[in-house]
Amino acid sequence: MAVVSRADNSKLARWWRNVDRPTIAAVGVLISFGYILMLAASPAVATRIGASRDMFILKQVIFLSLAGLVMLGVSMLSLNAIKKLAIVGGALALAATAMTLVHGMEIKGARRWIALPLMSVQPSEFLKPCFAVVTAWLLAERRKRRMFPGLPLAIVGFGVILVLLKSQPDIGMLSVITMVFMTQLFVDGLNLVLVAGGVAAMIGAFFGAYVIFPHVRSRVERFLHPNVGDHYQIDTALRAFGNGGLTGRGPGEGRVKDLLPDAHADFVFAVAGEEYGMLVCLFIIAVFLFIVVRSVLKLMREDDPFVIVATAGLATGFGLQAFINMGSTLHLIPTKGMTLPFISYGGSSALSIALTIGMMLALTRHRIGSASGQEPSFIMQKTVSA
Template structure:
């Protein structure tokens, strides 16, 4: 019996009917593009470092297959199970992020990775989805939990404490890009939670002030901003090469395998994979990729319009904000719209930590935005009776 059949009351059928099919289709298309662009970009990068030609391809096949499985499995969870995973995963990611300061791999002056036998892991990648869900839960507790003295649970205060701990760890690595994304996620959730506009303005001002401090304190931040603002200052090789790639690609691209940017940039398979897409497949492919991310974000937000549960609204808003912002930062850096930042393009760039953390993000968002309804009950008609289909009713899914 087909999963879409309304008379099919199996668990799989109920999951399928309740799912956001538009977002799931976009995820599938992005994973497919990840395979295609990895075939285009990674062999040249592997050859340049003296590795096997197919090393990155084979690893990314495994990473994306696992990512697809994580999306499907996570999307089947209940909101309560999503919260439990976020709490446990958040504590583990927080501990692992702290360990990077002691035993982490130092790359380009930053300690963000932990070396494992087959891959290196960036624990802070998994902080993003876990933080969004935990923060949504803490903010929601203000409405659901009353203390013995009659006061509301200080959810905002506790959430701010969690954020400050994470911010201190990310600043110590340092990872200003990840800190910026998590900060925007938190500010977005506070705004949706009804933070007074004056306080919200103060937070935005504080965030801008913090960026100014980072510009003055961290040399790599200062250098990237200077190179962005002043084309005649510093080394512009990577961004100039990226911009030439888009120009060479034109409308329809030079054709699969005909691009040159992958032979010139060391991170063509990761930070600049969007440039590879622009050169080999052209402006049309770039628009298609942008459209997929845009549709996925807006489809998820559209599911929240009829949602009444504050936990689901706040958590999903945080999850999709982090996802959309990460995509924008990668594509904006490649197009020289913002200062360069080493951030992957979700589901498309090479990277195990990135692929799995993004899959967890989207899987959680799909799980939280499912339309949970009781299964339809088909009444078998008698000889002279008509068929009655009981309308589905909303199922209680409070956390």
């Protein structure tokens, strides 16, 4: 469907003409790398835990296939439908996140997952895109209706999320959502003094997390002091990049996947570095940058505050997640268990990132009268009939 006739006025044809096809192609590249690196990394991990060698591969094929369908399906929605999806999805994700505190699976001292028959779900993953869109809607509504308490409601919503994620605890996810929220407030035009106050409060919260949570303190101290604590995973990952060099050792020739328990998830970037080299790693980074920068640049011609603030938040969350995964693997920041979008193993991650990109595509889709969420052909028909 690379070429669609201008005479074709079907909903699918209009979507294809107006959607950001280069971003879809970039996501396809990331999903392709996800398949390739899962073939490389997951058999060794599965064998080590006594499972079938193909278990992770088969699951990831299903996850990424569903993710692609979710992304394309959501990208076809109107602006009003995106708002409704974010409100309903955010409410469900918030309730499920609260449920993890009572019925969640405890892994490494944290309750972040709900066990389902075929997979475990991390509800907070879906809070990121839904909260970004709901926040943008609240901030946009206060511009339309003077008495609408959009900002106080957004702050209350953020406060509820803060309490829930602190209780799990999931400081990494909370940090990402906080950065998304602060970015949206800044883009919306919040007074710079208040923005500076928010940044100061965020820095103070990081110091508080360092004091309160032992696992946060341990990770920070291991990052700052190479001689303190266990550095096995980071040292192994860094050696993998060194062994890979410029062009890599070749497909299937890497050794890091045999040594790291999370080689298919948190440290999949190290597998890419060892087997395919620095050039491929730089290409992966460039693809992530392309998606984020292109989404932001498309806002330069946008005049709908809701679209601008929502897309800025979604792009920030997507870019931050990629940076945290790659940065921690390269020891540029303290380690944090966060997946690399579309490449690391994980159903919750793949579907939530697909929801994020689908919303971004829907919001930035070329349309006339974007504030109403109506399709161009419908506007034209009304104009002609008038």
